[in-house]
Amino acid sequence: MQVIQSTKLANVCYEIRGPVLEEAMRLEAAGHRILKLNTGNPAAFGFECPPEILEDILRNLSGAHGYGDAKGLLSARRAVVQHYQTKGIDLDVEDVYLGNGVSELIQMSMQALLDDGDEVLVPAPDYPLWTASVALAGGTAVHYRCDEQADWMPDLADIERRITDRTKALVIINPNNPTGAVYDDEMLRGLTEIARRHGLVVCSDEIYDRILYDGATHTPTATIAPDLMVLTFNGLSKNYRVAGYRSGWMAVCGPKAHASSYIEGLTILANMRLCANMPSQHAVATALGGRQSIDDLVLPGGRILEQRDTAYELLTQIPGVTCVKPKGALYLFPRLDPKVYRIKDDRQMVLDLLRAEKIMVVHGTGFNWPEPDHFRVVTLPTTEDLTDAVTRIAHFLDGYGQP
Numbered sequence: 209m210q211v212i213q214s215t216k217l218a219n220v221c222y223e224i225r226g227p228v229l230e231e232a233m234r235l236e237a238a239g240h241r242i243l244k245l246n247t248g249n250p251a252a253f254g255f256e257c258p259p260e261i262l263e264d265i266l267r268n269l270s271g272a273h274g275y276g277d278a279k280g281l282l283s284a285r286r287a288v289v290q291h292y293q294t295k296g297i298d299l300d301v302e303d304v305y306l307g308n309g310v311s312e313l314i315q316m317s318m319q320a321l322l323d324d325g326d327e328v329l330v331p332a333p334d335y336p337l338w339t340a341s342v343a344l345a346g347g348t349a350v351h352y353r354c355d356e357q358a359d360w361m362p363d364l365a366d367i368e369r370r371i372t373d374r375t376k377a378l379v380i381i382n383p384n385n386p387t388g389a390v391y392d393d394e395m396l397r398g399l400t401e402i403a404r405r406h407g408l409v410v411c412s413d414e415i416y417d418r419i420l421y422d423g424a425t426h427t428p429t430a431t432i433a434p435d436l437m438v439l440t441f442n443g444l445s446k447n448y449r450v451a452g453y454r455s456g457w458m459a460v461c462g463p464k465a466h467a468s469s470y471i472e473g474l475t476i477l478a479n480m481r482l483c484a485n486m487p488s489q490h491a492v493a494t495a496l497g498g499r500q501s502i503d504d505l506v507l508p509g510g511r512i513l514e515q516r517d518t519a520y521e522l523l524t525q526i527p528g529v530t531c532v533k534p535k536g537a538l539y540l541f542p543r544l545d546p547k548v549y550r551i552k553d554d555r556q557m558v559l560d561l562l563r564a565e566k567i568m569v570v571h572g573t574g575f576n577w578p579e580p581d582h583f584r585v586v587t588l589p590t591t592e593d594l595t596d597a598v599t600r601i602a603h604f605l606d607g608y609g610q611p
C-alpha cells in the first residue's frame with residue numbers, strides 16, 4: 209500500500225528549502241561549487257558564535273542533558289522579562305515561552321489559535337513559515353500587500369479590506385524578511401489600531417530587531433499597544449548568529465484575562481514537546497545583557513553593512529533591476545522590471561540561474577509575493593562572494609526573458 213502525505217500538508221510550502229535547493233544539492237554532489245544566497249544562516253558565511261555565548265553553553269553543558277521546564281529555564285525567562293521591562297513592557301516569567309527557535313513557537317502559536325477556516329492576516333511578501341504554519345493549523349493566510357512604492361510599508365487600507373468575521377490574528381514582521389523594511393511608530397500605531405478595532409491577536413516577529421542600518425531604530429509592537437495582546441517573537445539565531453543552537457522565545461505581552469483558554473492551549477503544546485533545547489537556554493541571559501557584538505557588524509565600518517551596500521549597489525546597476533534599500537535584516541528583495549524581463553515562472557527563473565551560473569537565490573513568489581518579478585538575496589556572504597554572485601546574476605539576466 210502506498211504511504212500518502214496527509215491532506216493537512218496540501219497548502220503547506222516552504223520554498224526557501226524547496227526544489228531549488230534540491231537541485232543545488234544535486235549540482236554540488238556532481239562537483240559544482242554553488243554560491244548559496246538562499247538562507248539567513250550567519251554561520252554558513254563564516255560568522256563565529258560570540259565567545260560569551262559559547263562559554264555559557266560550554267560551562268553549563270554537563271548539567272544541561274536533562275529535560276527542563278516546558279516553558280523554559282527560569283533564568284532565561286527572567287532575562288527575557290527584564291529585557292522587555294527596560295522597554296516599558298510589563299511581563300511575568302509565566303508569560304514567556306522558550307522554543308527550539310522562533311520557528312517552533314510560530315507553529316505553536318498558530319496551532320493553539322486556529323480552527324479550520326479561521327483567517328490570519330500575513331504580509332505579502334512574508335517570511336513563508338508564517339503562511340505555512342497558518343495552513344498547517346487548518347487556517348487560511350490572507351495576504352495583505354506591502355507597498356514597494358512606499359518603501360515596502362504595509363497598506364493599511366488593504367488590511368482593513370481583507371478582514372472578515374473569521375479573521376483572528378494580524379502578523380507583523382518588523383524588521384521585515386524579505387524586504388528589509390523597518391516600521392516607524394506611526395505605522396505600528398496604524399497596524400495595532402486595526403487589530404484593536406477588530407479584536408485581533410497581534411503576532412509580532414522581531415527576530416531582526418538589532419540588525420538595523422543607517423540610523424534606523426526598532427520599536428517593539430507591544431510598547432505601542434499595551435492594551436492589546438501582542439505575541440512577541442525573538443531569539444538568538446540572527447542577532448547572535450547562532451541559528452543552529454535553536455533558541456528563541458515568545459513573550460505574551462499585554463492583557464491576558466480574556467485569553468486564558470488560548471494560553472492554556474499554548475501551555476499544553478509546550479508541555480507536549482517537553483522542553484526546548486536546554487544548553488542554549490543558558491546563553492539567553494548573557495545574550496540579552498551587556499554589549500551587543502552585532503553592533504560591530506551593522507554600524508558604519510561593519511561587515512554586514514558593507515555587504516548590504518555592495519550588493520545593493522551592484523544589483524541596482526543591472527539594467528531593469530531596482531531595489532528598495534533595506535533598513536534592517538539580512539536580505540535584498542530586488543525587482544525585475546516586467547517590461548525588460550518577461551518572466552512567467554520565477555521559480556523556473558531561479559532554477560535557470562542556478563544551472564547557468566551556479567548561484568542560488570530564492571524566487572519572490574516563494575515569499576507569497578503574487579507576481580513573478582522579485583527574488584531575494586542574502587547579504588551575509590563576503591563582499592568578494594557577493595560581487596562574484598551579482599556579476600554572475602547580471603550575466604545571466606542579460607537577454608533572459610526578453611522579447
Ligand code: PLP
Binds near residue numbers: 335385
Ligand atoms: N522569523 C523570521 C522573520 C525569520 O526570517 C526566521 C529565519 O530566517 C525565523 C523567524 C526563524 O528563526 P529561528 O531560527 O529562531 O527558528
